[in-house]
Amino acid sequence: MPSPVTLITGTRKGIGRSLAERYVGLGHAVIGCSRSEPEWTLDGYTHQIADVADEKAARKIVSSIRKAHGRLDNLINNAGIAMMNHSLLTPASAVRDVLETNVLGTFVFCREAAKLMKKNSFGRIVNFSTVAVPMRLEGEAAYVASKAAVVSLTQVLAREFAEYGITVNAVGPTPVQTDLIGAVPAEKIDALLARQAIGRLGTLDDVANAVDFFIRPESGFITGQVLYLGGVG
Amino acid sequence: MSDQRNEAQEIVGLNELIIECVNDVREQNDIAPGADISPDARLFGREGMFESLALVNLITSLEEAIEDKFDVAISLADERAMSQNRSPYRTIAALAEYAAELIAEQR
Ligand SMILES: NC(=O)c1ccc[n+]([C@@H]2O[C@H](COP(=O)([O-])OP(=O)(O)OC[C@H]3O[C@@H](n4cnc5c(N)ncnc54)[C@H](OP(=O)(O)O)[C@@H]3O)[C@@H](O)[C@H]2O)c1
Numbered sequence: 001m002p003s004p005v006t007l008i009t010g011t012r013k014g015i016g017r018s019l020a021e022r023y024v025g026l027g028h029a030v031i032g033c034s035r036s037e038p039e040w041t042l043d044g045y046t047h048q049i050a051d052v053a054d055e056k057a058a059r060k061i062v063s064s065i066r067k068a069h070g071r072l073d074n075l076i077n078n079a080g081i082a083m084m085n086h087s088l089l090t091p092a093s094a095v096r097d098v099l100e101t102n103v104l105g106t107f108v109f110c111r112e113a114a115k116l117m118k119k120n121s122f123g124r125i126v127n128f129s130t131v132a133v134p135m136r137l138e139g140e141a142a143y144v145a146s147k148a149a150v151v152s153l154t155q156v157l158a159r160e161f162a163e164y165g166i167t168v169n170a171v172g173p174t175p176v177q178t179d180l181i182g183a184v185p186a187e188k189i190d191a192l193l194a195r196q197a198i199g200r201l202g203t204l205d206d207v208a209n210a211v212d213f214f215i216r217p218e219s220g221f222i223t224g225q226v227l228y229l230g231g232v233g
Numbered sequence: 234m235s236d237q238r239n240e241a242q243e244i245v246g247l248n249e250l251i252i253e254c255v256n257d258v259r260e261q262n263d264i265a266p267g268a269d270i271s272p273d274a275r276l277f278g279r280e281g282m283f284e285s286l287a288l289v290n291l292i293t294s295l296e297e298a299i300e301d302k303f304d305v306a307i308s309l310a311d312e313r314a315m316s317q318n319r320s321p322y323r324t325i326a327a328l329a330e331y332a333a334e335l336i337a338e339q340r
Contacts, residue, residue, distance in 0.1 A: 055308060056308075059306045059308050060306050063300055063306040066297070066300075111308075112308070115293045118293065163286075
């Protein structure tokens with residue numbers, strides 16, 4: 001079997017970087033993107049500078065994958081931004097940014113990837129939501145709304161893409177120690193962890209394990225599902 | 234003048250490309266070949282050749298064919314897709330014109 005071709009968005013740092021390293025280690029050809037240049041490189045990994053909300057950029061990335069590999073097996077829509085702010089203090093421009101990266105970015109990458117996956121009648125798409133959705137986490141209205149939209153997209157696209165052999169699922173991590181939550185006060189994180197069934201921070205491996213499960217060839221009968229970590233939801 | 238001629242040639246080329254894709258999709262979807270396809274042939278809707286899933290296949294294979302032939306990556310997605318009168322997919326000629334516009338934009 002040829003090595004899997006895996007596209008991961010938002011690989012400069014955090015969860016995206018760790019997933020890129022993981023799947024390169026497992027022998028995948030990995031293509032990643034972010035808005036700025038990463039400070040790392042890896043054999044078997046190709047980086048492209050792109051904003052996920054730019055639909056033309058998404059089209060170009062998938063087109064370059066078609067030319068280089070002729071197929072795409074996995075898409076991991078990891079790129080995301082968060083905003084923690086009381087809604088009464090949140091400007092519309094910030095809401096727009098969050099929706100563009102998290103919702104629009106996920107949508108256009110799903111769309112472009114599915115076109116290439118469909119040729120092979122096989123594909124695995126994993127989107128990123130968060131436990132903040134079922135927790136209805138106050139102080140993150142725009143972020144939570146954007147990640148709830150990711151859940152809906154996942155569920156509908158699972159149906160639209162089923163006939164092409166493409167599954168679409170989502171992971172909903174708990175807080176994981178990355179820059180994304182760097183600005184959140186410790187008491188706030190502790191309060192959040194206390195609402196989980198298992199009250200600890202998630203690790204990069206916890207997230208990777210859920211992604212592994214969805215992209216396994218054996219997971220072909222699993223689609224439209226959201227896997228929340230830490231016993232939430 | 235020469236720009237106009239190039240554009241006209243491009244449209245003819247696109248018409249041919251679309252007809253090739255139409256024939257491929259008809260074959261893949263077991264749609265019986267009808268009479269010769271003309272640029273005014275309706276692609277979907279009343280008396281159209283395709284239902285919506287076959288139309289999706291046509292559009293995605295056309296995007297790929299355009300990418301290979303013209304070396305530009307365009308997305309033919311359009312919110313007017315399902316409109317009977319305004320859809321850029323309503324006929325082969327309309328689709329060729331729409332694709333030519335997007336290709337020009339990319340260049
Ligand atoms: N960490 C957590 O606690 C947590 C919890 C639940 C869910 N999640 C989700 O997990 C995913 C990854 O989060 P993380 O913690 O790894 O965040 P992070 O450390 O802040 O990293 C975000 C990554 O996404 C890239 N990115 C952001 N916006 C982008 C855009 N518009 N276009 C392209 N790339 C973009 C960033 O690179 P550039 O800045 O160079 O673009 C960076 O590589 C996100 O979807 C997040 O919502 C995280």
